[in-house]
Amino acid sequence: MSEQEQKQEQPIENVTENAAPNTEDLAETEAQTEQNAADPLEEAIARVQELEEQLADAAKKEQDALLRARAEVDNMRRRAEQDVEKAHKFALEKFAKDILNTIDNLERALATPANKEDESVKGLFDGVELTLKELLATVARFGIEPVGLVGDTFNPELHQAISMQPAEGFETNQITAVLQKGYLLNNRVIRPAMVMVAA
Incomplete structure:
Protein backbone atom coordinates (compact mmCIF):
# COMPACT_ATOMS: atom_id res chain seq x y z
CA MET A 1 0.00 0.00 0.00
CA SER A 2 1.05 3.39 -0.71
CA GLU A 3 1.55 5.98 1.85
CA GLN A 4 -1.46 7.83 0.71
CA GLU A 5 -3.68 4.80 1.12
CA GLN A 6 -2.37 4.30 4.61
CA LYS A 7 -3.20 7.87 5.48
CA GLN A 8 -6.68 7.38 4.12
CA GLU A 9 -7.15 4.25 6.14
CA GLN A 10 -5.81 5.83 9.22
CA PRO A 11 -8.52 8.50 9.40
CA ILE A 12 -11.13 5.83 8.89
CA GLU A 13 -9.72 3.90 11.79
CA ASN A 14 -9.59 7.11 13.84
CA VAL A 15 -13.15 7.87 12.86
CA THR A 16 -14.18 4.38 13.88
CA GLU A 17 -12.31 4.72 17.15
CA ASN A 18 -13.81 8.15 17.65
CA ALA A 19 -17.23 6.86 16.64
CA ALA A 20 -17.25 4.16 19.29
CA PRO A 21 -16.90 6.59 22.17
CA ASN A 22 -19.49 8.90 20.58
CA THR A 23 -21.99 6.06 20.49
CA GLU A 24 -21.37 5.47 24.18
CA ASP A 25 -21.74 9.20 24.83
CA LEU A 26 -24.91 9.19 22.83
CA ALA A 27 -26.33 6.29 24.84
CA GLU A 28 -25.29 8.03 28.04
CA THR A 29 -26.89 11.27 26.89
CA GLU A 30 -30.09 9.43 25.99
CA ALA A 31 -30.12 7.81 29.42
CA GLN A 32 -29.62 11.20 31.06
CA THR A 33 -32.36 12.65 28.86
CA GLU A 34 -34.68 9.84 29.93
CA GLN A 35 -33.61 10.35 33.55
CA ASN A 36 -34.11 14.10 33.21
CA ALA A 37 -37.49 13.43 31.61
CA ALA A 38 -38.34 11.16 34.56
CA ASP A 39 -37.00 13.72 37.06
CA PRO A 40 -39.45 16.48 36.07
CA LEU A 41 -42.28 13.97 36.36
CA GLU A 42 -41.04 12.88 39.78
CA GLU A 43 -40.50 16.51 40.73
CA ALA A 44 -44.03 17.33 39.60
CA ILE A 45 -45.43 14.41 41.61
CA ALA A 46 -43.41 15.46 44.66
CA ARG A 47 -44.59 19.06 44.22
CA VAL A 48 -48.23 17.90 43.94
CA GLN A 49 -47.85 15.83 47.11
CA GLU A 50 -46.26 18.79 48.90
CA LEU A 51 -49.10 21.07 47.76
CA GLU A 52 -51.69 18.50 48.89
CA GLU A 53 -50.03 18.37 52.33
CA GLN A 54 -50.02 22.16 52.53
CA LEU A 55 -53.68 22.21 51.49
CA ALA A 56 -54.54 19.61 54.16
CA ASP A 57 -52.63 21.64 56.78
CA ALA A 58 -54.40 24.82 55.72
CA ALA A 59 -57.78 23.07 55.87
CA LYS A 60 -56.95 21.72 59.32
CA LYS A 61 -55.88 25.18 60.54
CA GLU A 62 -59.02 26.71 59.06
CA GLN A 63 -61.18 24.08 60.77
CA ASP A 64 -59.39 24.72 64.07
CA ALA A 65 -59.85 28.49 63.71
CA LEU A 66 -63.52 27.97 62.90
CA LEU A 67 -64.02 25.78 65.98
CA ARG A 68 -62.24 28.34 68.16
CA ALA A 69 -64.34 31.16 66.74
CA ARG A 70 -67.56 29.20 67.37
CA ALA A 71 -66.45 28.42 70.94
CA GLU A 72 -65.63 32.08 71.54
CA VAL A 73 -69.02 33.17 70.19
CA ASP A 74 -70.75 30.57 72.39
CA ASN A 75 -68.79 31.77 75.44
CA MET A 76 -69.65 35.41 74.71
CA ARG A 77 -73.33 34.54 74.27
CA ARG A 78 -73.34 32.53 77.50
CA ARG A 79 -71.64 35.36 79.41
CA ALA A 80 -74.12 37.88 78.02
CA GLU A 81 -77.04 35.65 79.04
CA GLN A 82 -75.58 35.27 82.54
CA ASP A 83 -75.08 39.02 82.82
CA VAL A 84 -78.68 39.67 81.77
CA GLU A 85 -79.92 36.99 84.18
CA LYS A 86 -77.90 38.51 87.04
CA ALA A 87 -79.14 41.97 86.15
CA HIS A 88 -82.73 40.72 86.35
CA LYS A 89 -82.09 38.77 89.54
CA PHE A 90 -80.21 41.46 91.43
CA ALA A 91 -81.70 44.65 90.00
Whole structure:
Protein backbone atom coordinates (compact mmCIF):
# COMPACT_ATOMS: atom_id res chain seq x y z
CA MET A 1 0.00 0.00 0.00
CA SER A 2 1.05 3.39 -0.71
CA GLU A 3 1.55 5.98 1.85
CA GLN A 4 -1.46 7.83 0.71
CA GLU A 5 -3.68 4.80 1.12
CA GLN A 6 -2.37 4.30 4.61
CA LYS A 7 -3.20 7.87 5.48
CA GLN A 8 -6.68 7.38 4.12
CA GLU A 9 -7.15 4.25 6.14
CA GLN A 10 -5.81 5.83 9.22
CA PRO A 11 -8.52 8.50 9.40
CA ILE A 12 -11.13 5.83 8.89
CA GLU A 13 -9.72 3.90 11.79
CA ASN A 14 -9.59 7.11 13.84
CA VAL A 15 -13.15 7.87 12.86
CA THR A 16 -14.18 4.38 13.88
CA GLU A 17 -12.31 4.72 17.15
CA ASN A 18 -13.81 8.15 17.65
CA ALA A 19 -17.23 6.86 16.64
CA ALA A 20 -17.25 4.16 19.29
CA PRO A 21 -16.90 6.59 22.17
CA ASN A 22 -19.49 8.90 20.58
CA THR A 23 -21.99 6.06 20.49
CA GLU A 24 -21.37 5.47 24.18
CA ASP A 25 -21.74 9.20 24.83
CA LEU A 26 -24.91 9.19 22.83
CA ALA A 27 -26.33 6.29 24.84
CA GLU A 28 -25.29 8.03 28.04
CA THR A 29 -26.89 11.27 26.89
CA GLU A 30 -30.09 9.43 25.99
CA ALA A 31 -30.12 7.81 29.42
CA GLN A 32 -29.62 11.20 31.06
CA THR A 33 -32.36 12.65 28.86
CA GLU A 34 -34.68 9.84 29.93
CA GLN A 35 -33.61 10.35 33.55
CA ASN A 36 -34.11 14.10 33.21
CA ALA A 37 -37.49 13.43 31.61
CA ALA A 38 -38.34 11.16 34.56
CA ASP A 39 -37.00 13.72 37.06
CA PRO A 40 -39.45 16.48 36.07
CA LEU A 41 -42.28 13.97 36.36
CA GLU A 42 -41.04 12.88 39.78
CA GLU A 43 -40.50 16.51 40.73
CA ALA A 44 -44.03 17.33 39.60
CA ILE A 45 -45.43 14.41 41.61
CA ALA A 46 -43.41 15.46 44.66
CA ARG A 47 -44.59 19.06 44.22
CA VAL A 48 -48.23 17.90 43.94
CA GLN A 49 -47.85 15.83 47.11
CA GLU A 50 -46.26 18.79 48.90
CA LEU A 51 -49.10 21.07 47.76
CA GLU A 52 -51.69 18.50 48.89
CA GLU A 53 -50.03 18.37 52.33
CA GLN A 54 -50.02 22.16 52.53
CA LEU A 55 -53.68 22.21 51.49
CA ALA A 56 -54.54 19.61 54.16
CA ASP A 57 -52.63 21.64 56.78
CA ALA A 58 -54.40 24.82 55.72
CA ALA A 59 -57.78 23.07 55.87
CA LYS A 60 -56.95 21.72 59.32
CA LYS A 61 -55.88 25.18 60.54
CA GLU A 62 -59.02 26.71 59.06
CA GLN A 63 -61.18 24.08 60.77
CA ASP A 64 -59.39 24.72 64.07
CA ALA A 65 -59.85 28.49 63.71
CA LEU A 66 -63.52 27.97 62.90
CA LEU A 67 -64.02 25.78 65.98
CA ARG A 68 -62.24 28.34 68.16
CA ALA A 69 -64.34 31.16 66.74
CA ARG A 70 -67.56 29.20 67.37
CA ALA A 71 -66.45 28.42 70.94
CA GLU A 72 -65.63 32.08 71.54
CA VAL A 73 -69.02 33.17 70.19
CA ASP A 74 -70.75 30.57 72.39
CA ASN A 75 -68.79 31.77 75.44
CA MET A 76 -69.65 35.41 74.71
CA ARG A 77 -73.33 34.54 74.27
CA ARG A 78 -73.34 32.53 77.50
CA ARG A 79 -71.64 35.36 79.41
CA ALA A 80 -74.12 37.88 78.02
CA GLU A 81 -77.04 35.65 79.04
CA GLN A 82 -75.58 35.27 82.54
CA ASP A 83 -75.08 39.02 82.82
CA VAL A 84 -78.68 39.67 81.77
CA GLU A 85 -79.92 36.99 84.18
CA LYS A 86 -77.90 38.51 87.04
CA ALA A 87 -79.14 41.97 86.15
CA HIS A 88 -82.73 40.72 86.35
CA LYS A 89 -82.09 38.77 89.54
CA PHE A 90 -80.21 41.46 91.43
CA ALA A 91 -81.70 44.65 90.00
CA LEU A 92 -83.60 45.06 93.25
CA GLU A 93 -80.49 44.88 95.44
CA LYS A 94 -80.12 48.61 96.06
CA PHE A 95 -83.86 49.07 96.60
CA ALA A 96 -83.93 46.02 98.90
CA LYS A 97 -81.09 47.41 101.03
CA ASP A 98 -83.02 50.66 101.45
CA ILE A 99 -86.30 48.93 102.30
CA LEU A 100 -84.56 46.82 104.98
CA ASN A 101 -84.18 49.95 107.12
CA THR A 102 -87.94 50.41 107.05
CA ILE A 103 -88.48 46.79 108.08
CA ASP A 104 -85.99 47.23 110.95
CA ASN A 105 -87.81 50.37 112.15
CA LEU A 106 -91.19 48.64 112.09
CA GLU A 107 -89.77 45.68 114.05
CA ARG A 108 -88.24 48.07 116.62
CA ALA A 109 -91.59 49.83 116.98
CA LEU A 110 -93.28 46.51 117.75
CA ALA A 111 -90.54 45.56 120.23
CA THR A 112 -90.92 48.68 122.39
CA PRO A 113 -92.21 47.99 125.86
CA ALA A 114 -95.50 49.84 125.88
CA ASN A 115 -98.83 49.16 127.39
CA LYS A 116 -100.42 47.20 124.55
CA GLU A 117 -103.64 46.90 126.56
CA ASP A 118 -104.36 50.61 126.19
CA GLU A 119 -106.95 50.99 123.41
CA SER A 120 -105.28 54.04 121.82
CA VAL A 121 -101.92 52.25 121.62
CA LYS A 122 -103.37 48.84 120.70
CA GLY A 123 -104.75 50.19 117.41
CA LEU A 124 -101.38 51.70 116.55
CA PHE A 125 -99.55 48.42 117.31
CA ASP A 126 -102.02 46.43 115.23
CA GLY A 127 -101.54 48.81 112.29
CA VAL A 128 -97.75 48.62 112.52
CA GLU A 129 -97.90 44.82 112.81
CA LEU A 130 -100.12 44.51 109.73
CA THR A 131 -97.87 46.90 107.80
CA LEU A 132 -94.80 44.85 108.72
CA LYS A 133 -96.46 41.56 107.73
CA GLU A 134 -97.52 42.99 104.37
CA LEU A 135 -94.07 44.44 103.73
CA LEU A 136 -92.37 41.13 104.58
CA ALA A 137 -94.75 39.25 102.29
CA THR A 138 -94.05 41.71 99.48
CA VAL A 139 -90.26 41.48 99.74
CA ALA A 140 -90.52 37.66 100.00
CA ARG A 141 -92.29 37.59 96.61
CA PHE A 142 -89.23 39.28 95.12
CA GLY A 143 -86.75 36.75 96.61
CA ILE A 144 -85.71 38.59 99.77
CA GLU A 145 -85.42 36.23 102.77
CA PRO A 146 -84.35 36.91 106.37
CA VAL A 147 -81.41 34.97 107.89
CA GLY A 148 -80.07 34.70 111.42
CA LEU A 149 -82.34 33.02 113.93
CA VAL A 150 -81.55 32.28 117.55
CA GLY A 151 -80.32 28.69 117.82
CA ASP A 152 -78.90 28.49 114.27
CA THR A 153 -75.28 27.48 113.83
CA PHE A 154 -72.97 30.41 113.12
CA ASN A 155 -72.07 30.70 109.43
CA PRO A 156 -69.48 33.40 108.61
CA GLU A 157 -70.90 33.74 105.10
CA LEU A 158 -74.34 34.71 106.47
CA HIS A 159 -73.63 36.10 109.92
CA GLN A 160 -71.40 38.74 111.45
CA ALA A 161 -70.40 37.88 115.02
CA ILE A 162 -70.43 40.88 117.33
CA SER A 163 -69.28 38.95 120.39
CA MET A 164 -68.79 35.45 121.76
CA GLN A 165 -70.00 34.65 125.26
CA PRO A 166 -70.66 31.46 127.16
CA ALA A 167 -74.41 30.93 127.23
CA GLU A 168 -76.47 28.39 129.11
CA GLY A 169 -78.53 26.07 126.95
CA PHE A 170 -76.51 26.76 123.78
CA GLU A 171 -73.71 24.76 122.18
CA THR A 172 -70.50 26.29 120.89
CA ASN A 173 -71.01 28.32 117.68
CA GLN A 174 -74.76 28.59 118.15
CA ILE A 175 -76.42 31.99 117.79
CA THR A 176 -77.62 33.20 121.20
CA ALA A 177 -79.01 36.60 120.17
CA VAL A 178 -79.79 38.43 116.93
CA LEU A 179 -79.01 42.13 117.12
CA GLN A 180 -79.98 42.84 113.49
CA LYS A 181 -81.52 40.42 111.00
CA GLY A 182 -79.63 39.61 107.85
CA TYR A 183 -81.22 39.22 104.44
CA LEU A 184 -80.60 37.28 101.23
CA LEU A 185 -81.68 38.32 97.75
CA ASN A 186 -82.00 35.24 95.55
CA ASN A 187 -79.57 33.36 97.84
CA ARG A 188 -76.99 36.18 97.78
CA VAL A 189 -76.24 38.06 100.99
CA ILE A 190 -77.29 41.68 100.81
CA ARG A 191 -76.83 42.21 104.54
CA PRO A 192 -75.26 39.77 107.02
CA ALA A 193 -77.03 39.20 110.33
CA MET A 194 -75.34 40.76 113.37
CA VAL A 195 -75.38 38.08 116.04
CA MET A 196 -73.96 37.01 119.38
CA VAL A 197 -72.46 33.53 119.43
CA ALA A 198 -72.04 31.00 122.23
CA ALA A 199 -68.42 30.34 123.13
